[in-house]
Amino acid sequence: MDQIQHKFVQVQGLKHHVAEIGAGPKVVVFLHGFPEIWYSWRHQMICLARSGFRAIAPDYRGYGLSDPPPVPEKTTFGDLISDLLAILDFLEITKVVLVAKDFGAKPAYMLALLHPERVLGVVTMGVPFIPPGPSQYQKHLPEGFYISRWREPGRAEADFGRLDAKKVVRNIYILFSRSEIPIAAENQEIMDLVDLSTPLPPWFTEEDLATYGALYEKSGFQTALQVPYRSLDEDLNITEPVVEAPALLIMGDKDYVFKFPGMEDYIKSGKVKEFVPDLDIIYLPEGSHFVQEQSPDECVLISNGLKRCNLGTLESNSDADEDAKDAFVSLWHFIADLERSRNVEPLSLDEAFELFCSGISSYGPYWDHVLGYWRASLEFPEKILFLTYEEMKKDTASHVKKLAEFMGCSFTLEEEEEGEVQKIISMCSFEKLSNLEVNKNGKHRADTSFAMKNSVFFRKGEIGDWANNLTAEMGARLDDIMEQKLKGSGLKLPR
Known part of the structure; x- marks a missing residue:
């Protein structure tokens, strides 16, 4: 972890935190999900840097160590895309491979659609390409569906406000690592779905939790609730949502996202390839929604995506005592x-x-x-x-x-x-x-x-x-x- 360097980039009127390791022209940019920050990519960043890549992981505006926007409730996915472009320009990087987790898939794919000349390829985990337009999931799920609750202004703020930031992150990690969609009963809030006796996932340590907790204590959850949850229906004026760049989707078989109405069929039937024709899909039998932290060795799987983007691949080193x-x-x-x-x-x-x-x-x-x-x-x-x-x-x-x-x-x-x-x-x-x-x-x-x-x-x-x-x-x-x-x-x- 000490090898990873940290800097702040002043663009778009905000100071953005960027974690970075490695050097050279082969650049991989990691985009986090929720409730994550750059730290969720720590294993993969070090692995890629050892193989000759430059690995970069920003915190979105209002997340982690990055400045919050002046009016968090007006933040959009468009802002995240503009921020990313500005950061790349500041760092004088012209082309990248994007590796994204969870809702990070949206800015990754939108950037590939809006600025294809900047994106060599896209690797996503936990969430596939989803065509622009109004979200359909709420129509087919109960009122207690966690996204429905968190889209409602004030509802999640009151729910989260009963706990400190560390406990909120703990509860969400536990909920999202399960294979079922978090859905609360009418007289429950989402945080009530986890009690204090529920253990953390075995791959998520107390040290990890403390790191996340401290950073969300600083940033709060206001921007994180706005993007992604309250910006899902944002119109980015994309009329032909077909991604030409090579892409890779890594899904854990036990990821709760498969339980979203129609999602499993959309992915496994190949319908997703109507929008991303050059897409490979890898399924991890025991994988949850947090595959990059649950199974850090999936760095080798990311290498398959880099290979398809003509950025080379990773190999496991052999013993150093042989011809x-x-x-x-x-x-x-x-x-x-x-x-x-x-x-x-x-x-x-x-x-x-x-x-x-x-x-x-x-x-x-x-x-x-x-x-x-x-x-x-x-x-x-x-x-x-x-x-x-x-x-x-x-x-x-x-x-x-x-x-x-x-x-x-x-x-x-x-x-x-x-x-x-x-x-x-x-x-x-x-x-x-x-x-x-x-x-x-x-x-x-x-x-x-x-x-x-x-x-x-x-x-x-x-x-x-x-x-x-x-x-x-x-x-x-x-x-x-x-x-x-x-x-x-x-x-x-x-x-």
């Missing part, structure tokens, strides 16, 4: 298997190779990852032991003993004579581990939306298998890159 060619091939097979299991078309080998050679990877360029551990092992030899896979395969026994010594658990002479070293080698061999029942049929993170088969972590374990996947020219190119990047470090990796 770069074998490391890349193992990584490519792993990511490809993972994406196919989620019905996502993986990158071709050639596409992934170009990105790898360009230094695009989830934790930064591969060579920087290697050098980081190499240099740390020289500075702190008692804390970091640097090994290569090739060395361990060549002389496994001596390296097992070296590891034991490093961990302060050296083998005794008696243990060595009794064959304990060989027993450990056998027990930890590729063949033994890959054939364990848990690794053949078990799942990693089984109770999350990112469950994956343990078997995807096992492929061949063979040194030099890269030659079965890469051409000699590709191998030589990667060798040359590694030699150049490691020059002067004293580190020599296999090639």
